[in-house]
Amino acid sequence: MKTPIWGLVIATTLLTGCVSNFVRNNDERYMQPGALDPNLSGYYDVYNVSLLNKYRIRYEWPLPARACKYGSMSTLGKEQDRYTGEIFWVNPIFEEAGKTLQESSTGEPRNFDSFVRSIKVQRPVYETVNGVRGIVRYEENEEGLQPICFEAWVGSSHAVTIFLYQRTVGQWQEALAKWSRGAYLGKDATQGIDTVMGNKWHVYRLPLKPREMNRVAGAYELRISPIGDTGYTFAMEFGATVESLDNPQAHAAFQAMFKRLIESVKIEPLTPAIEADMEQLKAKAFEVTRKNCLRMKNPSGYCKKYLAPS
Numbered sequence: 435m436k437t438p439i440w441g442l443v444i445a446t447t448l449l450t451g452c453v454s455n456f457v458r459n460n461d462e463r464y465m466q467p468g469a470l471d472p473n474l475s476g477y478y479d480v481y482n483v484s485l486l487n488k489y490r491i492r493y494e495w496p497l498p499a500r501a502c503k504y505g506s507m508s509t510l511g512k513e514q515d516r517y518t519g520e521i522f523w524v525n526p527i528f529e530e531a532g533k534t535l536q537e538s539s540t541g542e543p544r545n546f547d548s549f550v551r552s553i554k555v556q557r558p559v560y561e562t563v564n565g566v567r568g569i570v571r572y573e574e575n576e577e578g579l580q581p582i583c584f585e586a587w588v589g590s591s592h593a594v595t596i597f598l599y600q601r602t603v604g605q606w607q608e609a610l611a612k613w614s615r616g617a618y619l620g621k622d623a624t625q626g627i628d629t630v631m632g633n634k635w636h637v638y639r640l641p642l643k644p645r646e647m648n649r650v651a652g653a654y655e656l657r658i659s660p661i662g663d664t665g666y667t668f669a670m671e672f673g674a675t676v677e678s679l680d681n682p683q684a685h686a687a688f689q690a691m692f693k694r695l696i697e698s699v700k701i702e703p704l705t706p707a708i709e710a711d712m713e714q715l716k717a718k719a720f721e722v723t724r725k726n727c728l729r730m731k732n733p734s735g736y737c738k739k740y741l742a743p744s
Contacts (some may be wrong), residue, residue, distance in 0.1 A: 472504040477497045479521070480495075481502055482522065488703065490702050491701050493700070496695070500553070505580065507716075512681055528543075528715055530543075539723075550581045554574050554577070554578070558572055581596060582596050588650050588686065590680075591673075593648060594695065606658055614653035617640055617652075623639065631700065632700075634660070637656070638657075642654065642674055642676045652673055652674065655671065656671045662701070672688075
């Protein structure tokens with residue numbers, strides 16, 4: 435997992451991965467050439483996802499970005515050395531009664547719909563009328579289709595996002611009319627097909643544009659790949675703006691990082707060999723968790739599962 439990468443990427447990540455107020459208030463300084471030059475190496479986490487008991491999705495995610503939002507377990511036990519990359523076994527994701535769920539350590543499946551499906555809810559709007567505060571109306575809010583992985587680098591106006599949607603490539607076309615105000619379907623957008631490591635990506639690209647108010651990065655490149663015949667798609671978006679070019683070396687480094695992320699994606703039908711590999715990862719993850727529980731003076735409730743005699 436250790437592979438040298440432009441030091442600028444990790445330096446920018448270290449400065450802004452935590453999205454500190456200091457960086458937000460001083461991002462102009464970090465856009466200056468030479469401000470992000472420490473010669474560091476890059477590391478990546480690896481996620482292994484079993485989807486619908488049909489496919490395994492395996493991909494990398496940069497460190498020290500925020501972790502992806504699956505229920506997952508580490509297989510290397512690197513809690514004390516998380517900046518050198520971890521391999522995660524992700525609790526299997528499945529469908530039941532029209533919902534997408536994820537297995538959990540508690541035994542009660544986790545509702546995964548908020549990530550993969552559109553969930554629209556009516557939220558109350560409160561106002562004060564004649565001195566009395568109360569509900570005056572309800573407004574519809576979209577609370578589904580959340581990104582599964584997201585990180586933004588304020589100083590250089592870059593962002594990377596991963597989506598796992600219960601949506602076909604064809605259904606994406608309607609959604610793109612509203613996505614970033616329809617930017618990826620605009621007159622200056624380009625579309626194409628790019629096959630990388632066996633994955634067929636539907637690619638949408640835009641010229642760099644000025645940063646919009648209250649946004650770290652803007653629409654720049656979106657890639658969508660179908661996951662077999664499941665009706666699900668795996669998408670990755672690389673966000674950037676004209677301001678990203680204020681430090682061309684950093685922009686080139688982030689482009690190289692995104693290229694690596696794309697090349698890391700493997701979407702494979704579950705074969706006996708892959709299933710055996712996933713079982714080995716699961717066994718390693720359980721052992722790591724068991725050892726962590728043994729080190730606790732007062733083990734948490736979830737530890738009962740891992741400390742019970744086999």
